[in-house]
Amino acid sequence: MRGGKREGSGRPRGSNQYGESTKAMRIPMSRIEEVKCLITGANPASIPLYSCKVKAGFPSPADDYIEAYVSLNEFLIKHPSSTFLLTASGDSMKDAGIVNGDLLVVDRSLEPAHGRIVIAAVDGELTVKRLSRINGQVQLIPENSAFSPIDITENQDLIIWGVVTHVIHQTL
Structure with missing residues (x-):
């Protein structure tokens, strides 16, 4: 027998993630x-x-x-599959308008360019800072004069999680 429907072929009924028959749709x-x-x-x-x-x-x-x-x-949210939320902790970015408890909208698809506010993991510890790249030197700059910049050395592990696109404040 060639082609056509064959008894016992294909995926068993109800074995998909929904547990029932599905139908393809054009959207x-x-x-x-x-x-x-x-x-x-x-x-x-x-x-x-x-x-x-x-x-x-x-x-x-x-x-x-x-x-x-x-x-x-x-x-x-401009890129839904690349966007996530984090809650800010501390006041190292208060002069940029980011305070303790703010909700940060972060987009992983954006280029972490010089001057952008980023979520970074430095040696496994998350922080929100302004990214500085000058003459090959990478720094994470706080927006509060009470804090010092973080100089990234070749011995440190730096992973940029994404760029902060919006800050949501709660006023009550």
């Missing part, structure tokens, strides 16, 4: 992350963005017009 590339969130149960909420600007000085009457709805996932 537009622009909607893949949305479908993944739907399948995994993640709920990327869209929040209204009002068209009026908020003055940090004297208050003015607010406009009730909603300009758009913004998904925080889309706003904060």
Whole structure:
């Protein structure tokens, strides 16, 4: 017998990760992350963005017009498969606006270039600092004058986990 369906061939029914029959579907590339969130149960909420600007000085009457709805996932995360969150500890980066307890959005796909704030593991210990690369010398620079820069030597193990793209503060 050649070709066609053969008795006993193929994967046993219900042996996939879902334990039931599956069906292939064509999904537009622009909607893949949305479908993944739907399948995994993640709920990327869209929040209204009002068209009026908020003055940090004297208050003015607010406009009730909603300009758009913004998904925080889309706003904060440009590369979902390469992005993760960490909680900041300590105050070595306070002058960069990163304080104890802040949530850091970190993107592994971005180039850890000179001047960027990065998550780095130095000899296995995680830290958040500004990356400096000058004349072949690598330093991790704190943004608080009470702390000293970390000079990276050839005897140290340095792994850059990713670049900090956003800092989320809690004000309450």
